[in-house]
Amino acid sequence: MPRYTVHVRGEWLAVPCLNSTNTIRWLGKEAVRRYMKNKPDNGGFASVEEVKFYIRRCKGLGLLDLDDAVEDALEDNEFVEVVIEGDIMSPDFIPSQPEGVHLYSKYREPEQYISLDGNSLTTEDLVNLGKGLYKIKLTPEAEDKVKQSREVIERIVKEQTVVYGITTGFGKFARTVIPNSKLRELQVNLVRSHSAGVGKPLTPERSRMLLALRINVLAKGYSGISLETLQQVIEAFNASCLPYIPEKGTVGASGDLAPLSHLALGLIGEGKMWSPKSGWADAKYVLEAHGLRPITLKPKEGLALINGTQMITSLGCEAVERAGAIARQADIIAALTLEVLKGTTRAFDTDIHAVRPHRGQVEVAFRFRSLLDSDHHPSEIAESHRFCDRVQDAYTMRCCPQVLVSGLAGFEEHFFCSDVKTMKWEKMVFAERAETISGGNFHGEYPAKALDYLAIGVHELAAISERRIERLCNPSLSELPAFLVTEGGLNSGFMIAHCTAAALVSENKALCHPSSVDSLSTSAATEDHVSMGGWAARKALRVIEHVEQVLAIELLAACQGIEFLRPLRTTTPLEKVYDLVRSVVRPWMKDRFMAPDIEAVHRLLVEQKASAGFQHVWEVAQPYIEKYRREHIPESRPISPTAFTLGSMEINKGVGHDHWHRDDL
Numbered sequence: 001m002p003r004y005t006v007h008v009r010g011e012w013l014a015v016p017c018l019n020s021t022n023t024i025r026w027l028g029k030e031a032v033r034r035y036m037k038n039k040p041d042n043g044g045f046a047s048v049e050e051v052k053f054y055i056r057r058c059k060g061l062g063l064l065d066l067d068d069a070v071e072d073a074l075e076d077n078e079f080v081e082v083v084i085e086g087d088i089m090s091p092d093f094i095p096s097q098p099e100g101v102h103l104y105s106k107y108r109e110p111e112q113y114i115s116l117d118g119n120s121l122t123t124e125d126l127v128n129l130g131k132g133l134y135k136i137k138l139t140p141e142a143e144d145k146v147k148q149s150r151e152v153i154e155r156i157v158k159e160q161t162v163v164y165g166i167t168t169g170f171g172k173f174a175r176t177v178i179p180n181s182k183l184r185e186l187q188v189n190l191v192r193s194h195s196a197g198v199g200k201p202l203t204p205e206r207s208r209m210l211l212a213l214r215i216n217v218l219a220k221g222y223s224g225i226s227l228e229t230l231q232q233v234i235e236a237f238n239a240s241c242l243p244y245i246p247e248k249g250t251v252g253a254s255g256d257l258a259p260l261s262h263l264a265l266g267l268i269g270e271g272k273m274w275s276p277k278s279g280w281a282d283a284k285y286v287l288e289a290h291g292l293r294p295i296t297l298k299p300k301e302g303l304a305l306i307n308g309t310q311m312i313t314s315l316g317c318e319a320v321e322r323a324g325a326i327a328r329q330a331d332i333i334a335a336l337t338l339e340v341l342k343g344t345t346r347a348f349d350t351d352i353h354a355v356r357p358h359r360g361q362v363e364v365a366f367r368f369r370s371l372l373d374s375d376h377h378p379s380e381i382a383e384s385h386r387f388c389d390r391v392q393d394a395y396t397m398r399c400c401p402q403v404l405v406s407g408l409a410g411f412e413e414h415f416f417c418s419d420v421k422t423m424k425w426e427k428m429v430f431a432e433r434a435e436t437i438s439g440g441n442f443h444g445e446y447p448a449k450a451l452d453y454l455a456i457g458v459h460e461l462a463a464i465s466e467r468r469i470e471r472l473c474n475p476s477l478s479e480l481p482a483f484l485v486t487e488g489g490l491n492s493g494f495m496i497a498h499c500t501a502a503a504l505v506s507e508n509k510a511l512c513h514p515s516s517v518d519s520l521s522t523s524a525a526t527e528d529h530v531s532m533g534g535w536a537a538r539k540a541l542r543v544i545e546h547v548e549q550v551l552a553i554e555l556l557a558a559c560q561g562i563e564f565l566r567p568l569r570t571t572t573p574l575e576k577v578y579d580l581v582r583s584v585v586r587p588w589m590k591d592r593f594m595a596p597d598i599e600a601v602h603r604l605l606v607e608q609k610a611s612a613g614f615q616h617v618w619e620v621a622q623p624y625i626e627k628y629r630r631e632h633i634p635e636s637r638p639i640s641p642t643a644f645t646l647g648s649m650e651i652n653k654g655v656g657h658d659h660w661h662r663d664d665l
Contacts, residue, residue, distance in 0.1 A: 004074060005278070005285045006031035007058065007081040009043070012282045017070055024073055025066040028055050028082050052085040058279035077289045079278040109240075110134050117142045118220030121213075123317040130209035130318070135238040138219055138230070145221025146230055148431035153224040153300045156436070157183065163436055165303045166224075171254075172524040187302030191268060194261035194306060197249030202259070204274055207242040209314040211263060214305070223304035224429040224436070232295050233305075236267055239290040243283060244272035245311075251522055252444030252533030256311035259534070264305040269294025309444040315537035316447050316454075322544045322606070323458045326551060329605055329617045330404050330461045331364055332577060333555045335371040337468045338397045339570045340561035341478055342385045345372050347398040360405035368400065370573075370628035371621065377571035384568055394477075396467040403464050448516035448533030455540040459508045462550040466501045469550075472557045473498050484560040484588065491591045494557050497598065501553045504546040511539045511546075552602040555581060555617070563587045573624035580604060580620050 002017045004027060013034050015027060032051050036042040045051050055064045058079040065073070074080065110133055114125055117139040128134060138146075156163050162177055169176040170190060178186050202210065215233055218225050236242075243266020249258030265271040266283040273283035275290065287294055295301075348365040374382040392398065429436050471477045473484060473494050485493025515536040521528040559581045562570065569575055584600040604617055 002071065002076045004070070005077065005079045005281060005289065007079070007281070008032060008035040009084065009087070011035060011038070012285055014285070020069070020071045022070050023066065024055055024064045024068050024070060027070055027074075027080070028053050028066070031082050032084075053082050054085070055080055055082055057081075058281060059277065060279075079281050079285070079289070108132075113137045115139045116216050116219045118145075118216055118218075121216045123320055126209055126213060126216075126314065126317045127321045129212040130205045130314075132205075132208065132240065136212060136215055136234050138234070142219040142221065143227055145431070146219065146225065146227045149221045149224050149429040150226045152429050152431055152436065153298075157299050164438055166300045166436070170303075171526050174526075183299040184297060187297040187299065188268065190302040191261050191264045191297070191306065192270070194257050195265045195271065197246030197258035197262055199246045199248035201272075201274075202245045202247055204240070204242050206315065206318065207245055207263075207274075208237070208240070209318065210245065210259070210310055211237050211242065213310040213314045213317075214260065214263065214308065217308060217310065218304065221431065222429050224300040225304040226298055226301065229295055229298065229301055232293070233267060235292055236287070239292060240275050241266070241283075241286050241290055241292065242274045243267065244274070244280070247538060248534075250311055250534035251520065251527075251530040252309060252312055252448055252536075253442065253530035254523070254527050255306065255308040255442040256444070256534060257306055259311045260306040260308065264302060267295045267305070268297060307442055309442060309447060309533060312444045312447045312451070312531075312533035312537045315534075315541060316451050319451060319454060319537065319540045319544055322541070322548070323454055325616075325618065326544065326548050326605060327404065327458065327461060330465065330551055331367045331400070332371065332574075332617055332621045333465070333551050333558065334397070334400050334404065334468065335368050336558040336570070336574050336577060337472060337554060337561075338368075338393070338400075339372065339379065339381055339574055340480075340558050340565065341393075341397065341468075341471055342381070342388065342390075343393045343397045345369060347393065348372075348401065353401060356402075358405060361401045364401040364404050366629070367625055370625045372571060372574075373628070374571065376628065377573060377624070379571045379574075380568040381565055381570050384565075394467075394471065396464050396471065400464070403460055444531035444533030445516065448531040448536040449514075451533065451536040451540040452512075452514035452516050455508075455536075455543045456512045456514075458540075458547050459505075459512050459543055462501070462505050462508060462547040465547075465550050465554045466498075466505045469494075469498050469501050469554050469557055472554075472561050478561070480561055480564050484557055484564070485591070487590070493588065493591070494553075494560065497553050497557065497594055500598075501550045504550050508543050508546050511543050515539065548605050549598065549602055552598055552605055555605070556585065556597060556601050559585075560588055573621050576620045576624075577617055580615060580617060 002020075004015050004017065006013045006015050006027065008031050013031050015030050015034065017027065029048050029051075032043075032045075032053065033048045036045055036048065055066065056062060057064065058081055064080070112134050113136065114121075114129065114134045115137055125134075129136070153166060156166055157180065160167065160180060162168060164170075164174050167178055167180075167183065168174055169178065169186070201207075211233070215230070215237060217223070218230050218233070243263050245259050245262045247259070250256040262271065266273040269284040269287060271283050272280055273286040274280050275286050278286045278289055284294060297305075345368065348368040350362075350365070350369075353362045353365045371377075372379070372382075472480065473482070475482045481493075482488045483491075483493030483495045483498075485491040515532040518532050519529050522530060555577075559578050562578055570578070581601060581604065584604065585597045604615070607616070
C-alpha cells in the first residue's frame with residue numbers, strides 16, 4: 001500500500017493511500033484532516049472543506065496539480081508539503097535544497113566503494129566522498145578491531161567498573177556514577193543535551209564529509225562502538241541520509257561536540273535529516289523512507305559518536321583541496337596578466353630561484369617559464385615589445401614565485417593528510433591491553449593552527465591579484481584603455497569589478513585574524529583551554545571563496561586586455577586559457593550586467609568537468625606545463641642591451657634583448 005509523508009504547518013504526517021485513483025487534492029485534504037485531528041482547536045479551522053491549499057514536493061519545491069492522480073504524480077513514500085493559503089511559510093520548514101548544493105539536484109547513487117580501515121583515507125578521498133562519488137565499506141581488519149574494542153566495553157559494563165563516560169556522567173559530572181539500568185539513557189541524554197548548535201546547517205556535501213570522516217576514525221577500533229552500530233552509520237551514509245548539523249557551536253576541544261551531537265541525533269531518529277529522495281524532514285521519516293532503523297545507543301556509543309574534531313578536519317580537508325586548486329590556477333592567471341602588461345620573464349630565471357631553493361618557489365617560477373617561454377611557444381605579444389625601454393616590472397609581477405607559493409606552502413596539506421587518520425577521543429579503548437585511558441587527542445589545536453596559517457597564506461593570492469587588476473584597469477600602468485573598455489565615460493567597464501576585488505581582499509584581512517589564539521574556559525573550568533578550530537575552518541573556507549572570486553575577476557580582466565592587443569597572439573597555452581574563458585563569456589564591447597560573467601569564470605576555477613561539463617583552467621594549461629617539464633626545454637636567456645655579462649662588456653650595442661625589458665644593472 002503506497003504511503004506518503006506530508007508536512008503541514010510544522011508537523012510531519014504519514015498518510016497511507018488505499019485507492020490508487022485518489023488525487024493530489026485528496027492527499028492534501030487527508031493530511032489536513034489528520035493535522036486538525038491532532039489539534040485541540042482543530043488547527044483554527046471549522047472543517048477540512050474550508051481549507052484552501054496547494055501542494056509541492058519537498059525535493060525541488062515543485063508544485064503539484066491537485067487534479068492529478070497520486071500514483072501518477074508521486075513515488076511511493078515521497079515527501080510533500082501542504083501550503084495553506086494565507087500562511088507564511090512554516091517557520092520550522094527547511095527548504096529541501098540547502099544553499100550552495102546544486103550537486104544534489106542531479107544526485108546519482110554511486111556504485112563504487114571506498115574501503116575504510118582508519119589509516120588509508122586521503123584528503124582527496126574525503127572530498128570525493130563528500131561529492132557523493134563513492135559509498136563506504138569497512139575492511140575485514142577494521143571490523144575485527146571494532147569488535148575487539150567493543151568487548152572491552154562490554155566487560156566494563158558487566159563488571160560494573162567505574163569508567164568515565166561509560167558508567168559515569170560527563171565533564172563536571174565525571175564523579176557521578178550511573179547505575180547499569182540507565183547506561184543507555186545516559187548516552188541518549190548526552191546526544192540530546194549536546195545538540196545545542198546554531199546557525200545554518202552544513203551543506204549535504206560537507207555533512208557527507210563529516211560523516212565519512214567520523215566513520216573512518218571509528219573504523220580504527222579505539223572508540224568502543226559496536227560493529228552493529230557502526231554498520232548502521234555506514235548504511236545511513238550510503239543512502240545519503242544526512243542529519244541537520246548547524247555550522248556554529250564548537251569551540252574545538254573535547255572535540256566538535258555540538259556539530260557531532262547533531263550528527264548523532266539524526267542517526268538515532270531525532271531532529272531533522274536530509275536525503276536526495278526526501279529533502280529535509282524529520283529524521284525518523286527519512287530513515288524509514290530508505291528502509292533504515294534509527295540507531296539504539298549502547299553504553300559508550302553516544303560518546304564514541306560525538307567526541308572528536310571531525311568537523312574541523314573535514315572542513316579543513318575541503319579548504320586544503322580548494323586552496324591547492326586555486327593556488328595552481330593563480331600561477332596561470334598571473335602569467336596571462338604579465339603577458340597582457342608586457343612584462344619580462346627574466347625574474348623567473350632558474351639561477352635566481354636556486355639561490356633561495358624553496359621547493360614551491362622553484363615550481364611556480366618553472367610554471368611561469370613553461371607558459372611564457374616565447375622560444376618554445378612563440379608569442380607575438382612578447383615580440384612586440386622585445387626592445388622596449390622599461391627597466392623592470394612591479395613586484396606584483398616580478399615577485400610572483402615568492403608570493404604565490406605562500407598560498408599553499410605544503411605544511412597544511414601534509415598536516416591534514418595525517419590528521420584525517422588521527423584518533424581524537426577523550427576515552428580511548430586499547431583492546432590489546434583490555435584498558436580504557438583518558439587523554440587529550442580530541443583537542444583541535446593542530447588543525448586550528450594549520451587552518452589559520454592556510455587562510456593567511458591563501459589570502460596573499462587575492463592580495464597580489466587585486467593589485468594586478470589595478471594595473472590592468474589603470475591606463476597609466478597598462479597602456480590599455482581605462483577600465484578595459486572603449487568609449488570610457490559612456491561605459492565604465494571593469495571599474496566596479498575592481499572595487500569588488502578590493503572589498504573582498506579587505507574582508508579577508510579581518511578573516512585572517514587567527515582564531516586559534518583565542519580560548520575561553522568551558523564546562524565549569526573542566527575544559528579550560530580550547531582551540532576555536534571550528535571558526536578557523538569556516539573562515540578559512542570563506543577566505544578561499546573570496547580568493548577564487550578575486551582571481552576570477554583578474555582572469556576576466558586579463559582576457560579583456562588581450563582584446564586590445566589583437567591581432568597579436570600570446571603563447572599557445574595562454575591562448576587555450578583565453579579560449580576557455582571566451583567559451584563562457586564574450587568580450588566586452590560595451591557595458592552589460594557583469595555579475596553573471598564573474599560567476600561564469602568563477603565556475604571555471606572551482607568546478608571539475610565531471611561535475612558540470614566545464615573544464616578547469618588548470619586542466620587546460622597543465623598538459624603544456626608537463627610537456628615542458630618532460631622535454632627539458634633549454635631555458636631562453638637572450639642578452640639584454642643593458643645587462644652586464646663577462647662575455648661582453650659592450651652593453652649598449654643592442655645585441656638581442658632579455659625578452660621584453662632592459663634588465664636592471
